[in-house]
Amino acid sequence: MPEKGLNAYPAVVEWLGGFVPNWLAEVLYRVGAGVLICILIATLALVLVWMLRKVIGHMQCRLGPRVTGPFGLLQTAADALKLLQKEDIIPANVDKLLFILAPYVTFFSTGMIFMVLPLSPTWILNDLDVGVLFFVAFGSLASFGLLMGGFSSYNKYSMVGGMRSVAQVVSYEVPMVLALLGAVMLAGSLSTQQIVLQQEGLWLGFIPKWFIFLQPLGFAIYFLCGLAETSQTPFDLPEGESELGAGFNTEYSGMRWGLFFLAEFANAFAISAMATTLFLGGWHGPVFSFLPWLWPFVWFMAKAVALTFCMMWIRSTWLRFRIDQMMDFGWKVLVPLSLLNIFISAGEVAIIRSGIIARLIGG
């Protein structure tokens, strides 16, 4: 077992400090972290987009991509190349500055989220003591980018799309934070790495001590709100094709559109990864003697990708909400339920602290 709560940041900076001055080590670490996040997001997008097509294809009795490379694996790469070659069109009537900035704002805030994901005991870019809040804060910043994109297009469909996106994020953020609170209360910490460490061990020798078993309601609420926050089906109203053209990104094309698309996939993965961290035990899993440092990373990725698969499953089988139904569901169902969940968590914390269970099962 590697040292508990180890964080890449001080270790790497100290190691770099052996070669270059301290301040340069700090700067290098931050630049390196940014580059790493971009590479991670690009790789994830390549794999996840291919997976999305295959999953939805098979669920709808089609085959999905299969000509480009083995099993169509190179399809996404080919699409990316096509997007890069496309002419960069900025429509004449848009607000140029905001139009250009919007995809970057969205992509930036998505990238920031990856900083606090604990990929393995030692691999976390920065183990902030308020990691969970950091995740929520920058998740809401992403919607500002969508709003900028929708507004700057000067197109009523784009604007309605942007406004829907923000209304959705602002409404669903409330139950989402309240649902996260359950896991935070059980762990007694806001640091993502600490929350994972709290889920170590087994109950009765075979049930992993994951918070999902204590917080099934919290997990369900969080996952639903995550879908809404990242505009996945059934909450994809901001880009509802049947009503709004393509919503906030109607006027976007080429790589600018590609950045929005990339951010959407990275966001969906980040939501799954955060659910893994908070409720599914993060990187905990059996470690084998072959390459012991790699297994936690593999488990983390496997759990997060499995959750992303569930998102795709929902996407291929469910219909879109109507906007008033969505608002009703958020405020009248999810918010009361998540408040109930806080009471449940408080009860659980009280029971665990009193030590009754430990005496009963002798663990």
Added chain:
Amino acid sequence: MDGAQTGAYAAFGAMTALVIGGGLGVVFFRNIFYAATSMVLCFLGVAGIYFSLQANFLAVMQVLIYIGAVAIMIVFAIMLTRRSQMVDTNRFVRSLSQLAIALAAVTCIGIILIELAIFAPWQISGKVPAPDITRFLGEAMMSRFAIPFEIAAVLLLVALIGAVMIALEEVRKS
């Protein structure tokens, strides 16, 4: 001055530039959506200063509340009252008399602040900062400052119910 301190000063300088630049943008942009966007920049700069002072909780709250809620509400309001062209929506920008008043006010406050910075004795507290500031804040809010905390909560609840009531009246009329 060692390396870490240089880095801290550089970060502080960059963040201050962001705050001041963003603030000036809010005042001087003629397009009000640009003004709102530069306000977001300004808030990000403030969050950055909190981060560089290792007040992580405050920094994250700054992003969550001021950008995630306040700025987005302002932008929302702008979008709901949008006109066909956004040029010249930030009134008062070209008003010379207002500029003069603002300059006078800024000069007065600036003189006072510079005086304070140079001549006032600066006390450096010998106390050790709390190791886990978030836990410390949380415990203080739930014990010593429980009543102010609850009063703030009641205030917010009243505002929430008031907003719903106003919206209900609009629905009833139509």
